[in-house]
Amino acid sequence: MAVPASQLAAPRHWPLWVGVGVAWLACRLPVSWQASLGRGLGRLAWRAGGRRRRIADANIDLCFPELSPRERAGLVRRTFQASGIGFMETVQAWLGPVDTVADRLECHGLDDLLEAQAEGRGVLLAGAHFLTLDLTGALLASRVPFDVVYRGHRNPVIEWLMVRGRRRHYGAVIERHELRQAARRLREGHIVWYAADQDYGRRHSVFAPLFGEPAATVVATARLARMGGSPVVFYSHFRDEETRTWSVRFQRVEEFPSGDDEADAARLNAILESEIRRHPEQYLWLHRRFKTRPDGIESPYGTWGRRRKRRRDRQSP
Template structure:
């Protein structure tokens, strides 16, 4: 079955993006109907994070989320097989000069990349600009694992570490000139996490961003991926480095990360990775949410 899915992805990647995009959206809406457990997770997350919306508005937002997620899934083949010229035309990078200036100055860099559904495409496009370091989680399915790994490592000399490689290897890579493509906004359990607000709800949040920034002396650069309507492609926005970060207060720094994340999500709430059980880990004594 896995090989059949990969073959379908390969066939689809030949289609123009203007054709592939609506196919992906239709696929996502089909998933909304068929995959009830994940639909329930998305609606629960939206109820917690957007209590000001009506139930009907949240269901509309959930359908839009599934549609854009389906699109990102079917467009995965482009990250795996599209040629460099097509990828450059499809994914526009804004603010690359900021990253290049930091690298030229010898400053270690952390690219703070939230889980927007287009991040894999952006990661592949960004890898065309040089050597980076990121964390890669091995997939249970060996066929999918092979192609996911290929998509993230096909250009230049990418360093993909596992979570078990530890902080030292990541800091060493950053100090050697590799920006770190970092995704710290999921629920990774209690270990190395603290509870800070995310849309007003206590969320187990790892403190890796301020700790790594301090250990490596790294600049934190916002790295946001937006999927554009229709066949317009993607835009990867690299912001300016955060000022006065990290501070001497790890909790305050982690709160700042979540507050910034909320602000960005509100600009395109349908594109966030709401299928993740973000509030799975609860403070002691609180009931389960999902």
């Protein structure tokens, strides 16, 4: 989506542009310095508390009841630190050079992706919101070109930065409402990444278990695979802080879609859960993954989450 220059230059965005300038400089620091800076930002955000920490607390409590309260608190703290590092990685992917770390990407199961691609029907790369999303994507795209489907941002500066930054690396950057364009790219033989872990509400989702909880899961993943007639490969990605490397993993999802939306969503969520458990602190627990609940089941985010939603609804045209 094109953002008018008048919106980008509005005085209310000037402080954000100053931050962008600082970020541009920061992403040119050595990788170890960037990681330390990101970790520090994450610690500050954790200490500040606020809404995101309450969301992370609720998500971790819901998904990891087998952990002790102390272990869950530690996981939340590590999640914030990992999120800070992920922020710096995103800045590097959007604004900085990525060729400096191009040799630090390890691929596991790449044959699953390449064999699916060789069938000539395109490949739907079913992804999720792991914190290494943008940097690993940029590194992978330099080896295996692919397109991405994204969700627009309400802030025009961030929207512009995100789209511009991703166009540096990907073949096509497709807004999520343009599924026909994504399906056309699949039919043309391209690989298209789509986030299978979004909660777009009851109208666009079915409930499927995730960590034993009913999670509203988009049916568009199956719909897009059906529209494109394409095989589906699940894609996950992580960082190794000790070796300062990143890894990506591919798993073909056989006989997908099956025609049963709930069964398909459950299969993808089972794979997602298994991958999250590899490095639980590297998933985006700071967003309300369980905001849509079945009738009669309380929101894990409490009344403060519902109040915010009602306020946003009142502001909508």
